[in-house]
Amino acid sequence: MAEAPLLAIRTLPSWLLGRAAARGRALVAAALAAEGMKMWHHVVLSAVRDLAPVAQADLGRSVGLDPKDVVGILNDLQSAGLVVRAPDPTDRRKNAVSVTEEGARMLARCEKVARVATDELFAPLSATERDQFMGLLIRISGTDG
Template sequence: MAEAPLPAIRSLPSWLLGRTAARGRALVAEALAEHGMRMWHHVVLSAVRDLAPVAQAGLGRSVSLDPKDLVGVLNDLQAAGLVLRTPDPADRRKNAVSLTDEGGRLLARCEEAARAANDTLLAPLSAAERDQFMGLLIRISGTDGS
């Protein structure tokens, strides 16, 4: 049997992390699609839940999404009845975004689906290995996990 091509590349942690991330994104995207949700829609919906009511500009910064792209995502979410945009009480020239009850219910279903997809991704690891892996990812990602 011939050796797999690109052994030097395939031995790089960055390559392995990229492949793992791509597999994880695909699993989560598939799980979210079963609920009619796309990845960025899920991210924005989750951020709205955590930050609401949140000014649209602050929301975009919190998820690192370009303002034009955020408007499109919010338009989709509002048209589906998942979020509300109302004048910001702190500055009526701005919009404040909040979750509707239906948005909260869909987000709960999507979070459950995303967790199940991540369980599939990490299925080859024991519970202790999962904890260790998550700790290591947090350390090398430069985040504190919050």
Template sequence: MSEAPLPAIRSLPSWLLGRAAARGRALVAEALAAEDMRMWHHVVLSAVRDLAPVAQADLGRAVRLDPKDLVGVLDDLQGARLVVRAPDPKDRRKNAVSLTPRGARLLERCEKAARAANDELLAELSPAEREQLTGMLRRISGTAAG
């Protein structure tokens, strides 16, 4: 058989995007694992850095993570002394989450590792093609630049 099976499926942009996303997730997960970090932990650390101090509920909405799952991730991050939870200065009935200096240092290493993994994913593309692809992905995913 000279042709790959399922040519109709394999020609769909949705199938190709799914394959590219799976490869990208695998590359980033492997890079983060070298820092003893998992994907959701990295996402939450990054969001905490950008939003801190952030109410736990607002954090969950920002990263679109179920509250029960977020609690588990935050428990792990707090146990590793990467974040702190304290009464929210805006509403003392709520917890606000902030990054610790240790968390900021780890996040910096994780971001470097994730960028390297993405460079590997996009190695076949020129810088202009990378920028174009990223712009097109933002458009079709409904994700604003920035």
């Protein structure tokens, strides 16, 4: 009897984590798109809220994006009225970015729909299993949560 196709691959934890991550990203991306937001735009907007006022270069480093990509995303966010740029009070050669009131409202909506999408991903797990799984993911990801 022949072995199921790709059984050796499909049983690798890295492959399974990748599949779960792809499904999670797809669910969250679809939820954000319904709010008119793209994934990286949401990441940058969230980082601006958490770090504001933040210099563009520092923002890029904090989310791991190339500076030119950060500029493009910030241009989009500013055009939508979600962020503002102003001279950095500590270094007038730099721009500091902050979230507008509309940006804060958009973030609240996006965080809500992202949680709902994540709940859909985790639906097969009990609350205890979710907590345990998150703890394990944090441990193997090398982050502190």
